[in-house]
Amino acid sequence: MLHRVRCAKIGAKLLATAALTSFFGIQPVFGQEAQGQVAQPDSAVATMVKLLVDEGIVTPEKGEALMRRAEAEAAQRATAAPLAQAAELAAPPAGAVRVPYVPETVRAQIKDELRQEVLAQARTERWAAPEQAAPDWTRNIRINGDFRFRSASHFYGRDNALAHYIDVPAFNDGGPYDISGFGGQLLPTINTTRDKRNNMQLRGRINLEATVAERFQVGFQLATGDDPGPISTNSGLTGGFRKRDVWIQNAYVRGELVPGLTAMLGRFDNPFRTTDLMFDPDLAFDGVYGEANLTRLLGHDDFRFAVRGGAFPIQFEPENFPSTSLGKRNWRDRYLFSAQVELGKTFAGGIDVNLSAAYHNFTYLRGHVSEPCDVFSASNVECSTDLLRPLWASKGNTLMFLRDIDFSFADPSNPLQPQYLGLKFAYRVLDVNGSVSVPISDRVQARLTGSYLHNFGFDPKNNCLRGSLGAPVTNVEITDPTNPQQGACDATNPARFVGGNEGYGVYFSLGDPNLFSINPRRARRGAWAINAAYKYLQSDAVPDSFTDSDFHLGGTNTKGYVLGAAWAPFDRISLGARWFSSNTIVDAPLAIDVFFVDLGLAF
Template sequence: MGMSGHRNFGRLMRNWRCGVAVVAVLAAAPALAQEAPRSDSAMVNLVRLLTEQGVLTPEKGKELMDQAQAEAAQARAELAQAAPAPNQQAAAELPPPPPGTVRVPYVPETVRTQIKNELRTEVMAQARTEGWAAPDKAAPDWVDNIRIHGDFRFRSASAFYAADNSPDYIDVPEFNETGPIDLTRQLAPRLNTTRDKRNNMQIRARIGLEATIANRFQLGFQLATGDDPGPISTNATLTGGFRKRDLWLQNAYVKGELVPGLTAMLGRFDNPFRTTDLMFDPDLALDGLYGEANFAKLFDQGDDFTVAVRGGAFPIMFEDSDYPSTSSDKRNFRDRYLFSGQLELARKFDNGVEAHLAGAYHNFTYLRGHVSAPCDIYSVENVECSTDALRPLYATKGNTLMFLRRFDTTANPDPNDPRQPQYLGLKFAYRVLDVNGSVSVPISDGVIARLGGNYLYNFGFDRKNICAEGPDGAPLNNVVLSDPVNDPLQGACDVTGPARFVGGNQGYGGYLSIGDPNLFSVNPRRAYKGAWAINLAYKYLESDAVPDSFTDSDFHLGGTNAQGYVIGGAWSPFDGIAIGARWLSANEIVDAPLAIDVLHVDLGVAF
């Protein structure tokens, strides 16, 4: 301990010793009778002594003197009116005290308590001000700048498939990961579309930390479970022989409000745009940089009105500089990004009604596939064709697909060799307009009704040029065969008898929730005892309205080309605990039959 620490500690001990002395004086005032100066009021003498010693301020001393004199006068009046008791008579017959002695016949309890409390208050205030004692603070300052939060969810998840579902839906990620696959000699991996999966047990655990730096910046981290590193689900299925669960870095960011109303964020963070699960899954986190300008706040217009502009650049994939790894002739691909911009208008009215309207444009660059240059796969088996790198990341189902390879058949030494090992790519680009809004109306304390909607339109959808790359780049799904019995292999770009392409580029949804807004989301951060909510939704999402990699992973078990409804509810029996259930029913819009109903029963705990 340094010299400053010794001095502070000594000062603290002196103050507390003085406080203890005062209490002792008040409890044994007669014992000090011979040391106190002569006065008509013992309490006045005592207060004067404390003031002279610096224990009490002059103002406090005068206040207590006046009160002591008044209470002493009242006590003398009461004693004069009362008949002398035997012990009082005995006391009256006692010999007079020695000269200079002051008797204290009565010290009111209220005065003793007040002096003790006021002394404690003054000493503690001085300690906090000068920084040499803080009894109500059990940790250093940096602890106050850190907030830790977490949640755990246990889920029973069941999926029910219609009996007439098509068994021919391709598992695109596995196709590309294990490929290239030659469909003339190999079976393509397929999704389960016919066998029900009941009561699969899943957990989701997340723990996050946010620290405030320089009263202006926030540094945040979050860890979350997940069966794979994919972007849209943090559920971990309880299976695999009691194996340990994976834990992923879900968030790592720094955020700062440079001036009131102007915010920037860097790193990996929760989706900051106002949207719905029709566009992005609720668990989706974005990588990159983000900025927001709230003009109403910038110009000090209060919190009741919002005019906000948001934007960001989010890398999806940086292409390998060594591609193709097996060739000395390298090829450059542009990095894939999501560039997003949004304008939001919002207003809070005096009656508690709140309205939001937002329009965003999301440009996913270089996601679409292209047919390669003629590729010689006959001379060497592990050759990489020029567009193999355009395989989609974490595709699910629904988006229109195409083959990426065109083969150099002139290099085939055997004209009867039918080999055609392929990869799958996306047929269209994705430049999505996202318009969404909501109106919230208070019903009672803690209960509101919220009605919202969302409309999506993909400007990258190009139906007119669907056959620009010839039959090799024809769409593989979302087509209707003109003669499925006699010509089951016909394509949408065949010269004669082509199949009809039926994919679409739009989506819309309606959402109605009533109850506590903390339970409107499938990811409630906090729920309070007695809170409840009922949530309803209708969703319609055509095949190529959005990339199927990033939309809701629960509805239709992920992907696009689905329509249906969601109904659910939640209730909180204790603070931080929520019980809920959801029923999600969805059918395909076009293409082969695929109806999937999903039931979730959840128990969530958060702090």
């Protein structure tokens, strides 16, 4: 912008120079007609010079010099001209302005002096010196970011179950926990009753992307966050004024090998077309990704057809497991392999239709029962499947105990059962999404989106292959109230398994599309939007680690609605509010309402 302003100054001065010399370059006959009127204060020359001085295009000293030179030339011509010729000049018409003649040499001198003044000022202010020009790399870098301040409130239903829902991350990270009841160890549970009002949070993100070669970019994003988890970048304003953590949220290289064929490596925003039923909007992916935009490759522009896919490592298993054993185990790495096909077309009137189908295969997430494990001979025993604990678990997925405990050396009076929790099922998810967008005006659009999920890794018919070992311990409905220890794989009168593997959502938005998302956008002043959704997500439709972390405060086995609105009082500044109301589909009652008020700024 500064460069443009300075260029404008140069243009203005040169334009003024041309205009002034044009006035001085009127034909000699007009100069002869103007004899005796050179010093008149309302002459065109005086008016022009005054304007140049007022606008700062020439200095007052230069203006005075221009006036003196013009008067001297006029006086010289008046002395040399024959008096008879002057007498024959007709009187000027009323209101006419006569301009003195300026010789070519004077005009050239004025032009040269103005040019020298402009260049001297440019060198002094360093805005037109080639040696002071910014290096090329600065023109290849783009920086943007956003800031969000939030008031977050959580409200819990009066009929919620007490101490029923295990805090899975705390159980696995602080475990193993004894589930026998003989050791007097209390299990960690999540809050289900105590409201949290007006917790203040901030989120700051800054993005840098640089073009390093034609069609190749490298990018970075720094973001706040209270922990290294994969989803939230919110930072709670608590902790006695402690400083905030900043994390590397993204670091990637992207290249368009040929027009329409793109690849990315590193860590980057979710590249797939999906909804928050499948992945939280703030989830970033690690790994490699490729996309073939067949519309561009084939040279068609009347429809959209793209194929994309990638391999994303979730966890590389350690080489030294078990660390307390001489015999090490070889576990396969956990990955997410994804593929998607997308079709779209824009019809007359701007109506846009889009349809996509994706398959997401999470490999080796499910748990397995260990080999018989003696946990009594030593206190730091690692059982063979302890590594299969889920990463960043939330709530909702069907869980199982991982350890087959060998009681050969147990104290009969104190048979402890230190356990870890793992996922009961695999997750191979079909994700189908469709949307229709209809423009209503230049800045208002209506959009309807639908999403459907189905997990092919759901396998309840094999829940009891090993009897009570590996039996589901969540999403189980007790059928005998007198037996609270009733299990889903009991030999007689088993509890009923109630988990499911499907999900769907319907989303409607009206207003400026820049405000349809929860993240701050560069909306123009006066933009507005309203958003509504209904969501139904069964227990094992998706891994509960990666789905929307706001609805039901994260996890699966939930249903409910979302209402929201946003407005931009100024360019790139937005105010918004959202209300989430949700309840469990099966299992004990757990109703959670969430209310957010957001102030967002983007640059």
